[in-house]
Amino acid sequence: MSDSTEAVIERFNEAFNRHDVDAIMNCMTDDCVFENTRPAPDGSRIAGQAAVRAFWEDFFRRSPRARFETEETVVAGDRCIVRWRYSWVRDGTPGHVRGVDVFRVRDGKVAEKLSYVKG
Numbered sequence: 001m002s003d004s005t006e007a008v009i010e011r012f013n014e015a016f017n018r019h020d021v022d023a024i025m026n027c028m029t030d031d032c033v034f035e036n037t038r039p040a041p042d043g044s045r046i047a048g049q050a051a052v053r054a055f056w057e058d059f060f061r062r063s064p065r066a067r068f069e070t071e072e073t074v075v076a077g078d079r080c081i082v083r084w085r086y087s088w089v090r091d092g093t094p095g096h097v098r099g100v101d102v103f104r105v106r107d108g109k110v111a112e113k114l115s116y117v118k119g
Contacts, residue, residue, distance in 0.1 A: 034052050081102055082103065101114065
C-alpha cells in the first residue's frame with residue numbers, strides 16, 4: 001500500500017468537506033463502491049467512478065453546506081471505521097445526524113465506502 005489506510009481516509013474526508021469532487025474521486029479506485037444511507041432501510045449501492053462522481057456532484061449541489069465531523073476513527077489493516085456527525089442547513093434550519101462509514105482501502109485509494117446512519 002502506497003499510503004497508510006488512515007492517511008487515505010483523512011485525505012478523502014478533507015476533500016469531502018471542501019466539496020472537491022475531483023479530489024474525492026482521485027482518492028477512489030476506478031471500481032469504487034459507495035453504499036448510501038438512503039433510501040431506508042438499506043440505502044442504494046453506487047459502483048464505478050462515473051456513477052459515484054455523479055452522486056457526489058448531485059449531493060453537493062443539493063447540500064451546499066454539508067459538513068462531516070469525525071468523532072472517532074478506528075483502523076485495522078485495509079479497513080477503517082469512521083464515526084461521524086453530518087450537519088446541514090435546509091430552508092434556514094440547521095440539522096444533523098450521526099453515523100458510521102466502513103471504508104476499505106486498496107492500493108492507496110478508497111475501494112469501498114459503506115455508510116450507516118442512526119435513526
